[in-house]
Amino acid sequence: MAIAKAGTPVELREVVLRDKPQALIEASPKATVPVLVLPDNTIIEESFEILLWAFGQNDPDGWLSEQHAELTETVAQNDGDFKKNLDGYKYSQRNTEKTRDEYRNDGARWLAVLDERLNKSDYLAGDTPSALDIAIMPFIRQFANTDLAWFEASPYRSLSNWLNTWKNSELFVSIMHKYPQWHPGDPTPVFP
Numbered sequence: 001m002a003i004a005k006a007g008t009p010v011e012l013r014e015v016v017l018r019d020k021p022q023a024l025i026e027a028s029p030k031a032t033v034p035v036l037v038l039p040d041n042t043i044i045e046e047s048f049e050i051l052l053w054a055f056g057q058n059d060p061d062g063w064l065s066e067q068h069a070e071l072t073e074t075v076a077q078n079d080g081d082f083k084k085n086l087d088g089y090k091y092s093q094r095n096t097e098k099t100r101d102e103y104r105n106d107g108a109r110w111l112a113v114l115d116e117r118l119n120k121s122d123y124l125a126g127d128t129p130s131a132l133d134i135a136i137m138p139f140i141r142q143f144a145n146t147d148l149a150w151f152e153a154s155p156y157r158s159l160s161n162w163l164n165t166w167k168n169s170e171l172f173v174s175i176m177h178k179y180p181q182w183h184p185g186d187p188t189p190v191f192p
């Protein structure tokens with residue numbers, strides 16, 4: 001979303017996680033997506049760092065401005081315990097340290113924090129969209145989609161409205177296509 005918003009085109013190599021290409025593993029041994037390879041072979045392998053790179057190129061509506069420290073802090077919180085609980089909840093068969101319900105209940109503590117913030121303003125950093133929203137939104141979407149009926153019945157109404165706003169946004173709809181899996185030698189479509 002940051003790349004599309006900034007309008008900084010990249011070559012897209014769509015990865016299917018159960019069939020990761022060797023080129024991904026070579027570029028980034030931790031092999032999570034997304035990974036961005038710059039022309040000088042710098043590897044950026046965290047989505048938040050890619051967001052910072054994209055808005056560093058071009059930030060047409062000032063989505064990065066002013067709240068940098070808070071942005072970094074909130075993203076770090078999201079990437080910590082919540083991300084572990086999200087992965088445990090999503091893939092509870094391979095994560096047996098806690099039960100699926102425990103992962104969900106523990107993850108829901110972060111949902112409650114975000115919901116509380118969104119009771120006070122329409123977006124996470126105030127009354128207008130910002131980089132913070134799009135840094136956090138994909139993780140909340142994954143959590144919600146793991147059991148959408150549960151999420152819809154949860155008390156986190158402001159968070160749910162916020163998520164729906166982003167899911168229906170022109171920006172999200174414009175990038176969320178089914179892209180064909182990349183294989184070595186395939187032409188690489190330009191994104192966005």
Ligand SMILES: N[C@@H](CCC(=O)N[C@@H](CS)C(=O)NCC(=O)O)C(=O)O
Nearest residue numbers: 017031032033034045046047048079
């Ligand atoms: N902190 C990383 C997390 C990335 C991440 O966990 N991505 C998932 C997909 S949503 C992944 O690639 N998982 C690797 C796997 O399932 O093998 C980031 O934000 O870039």
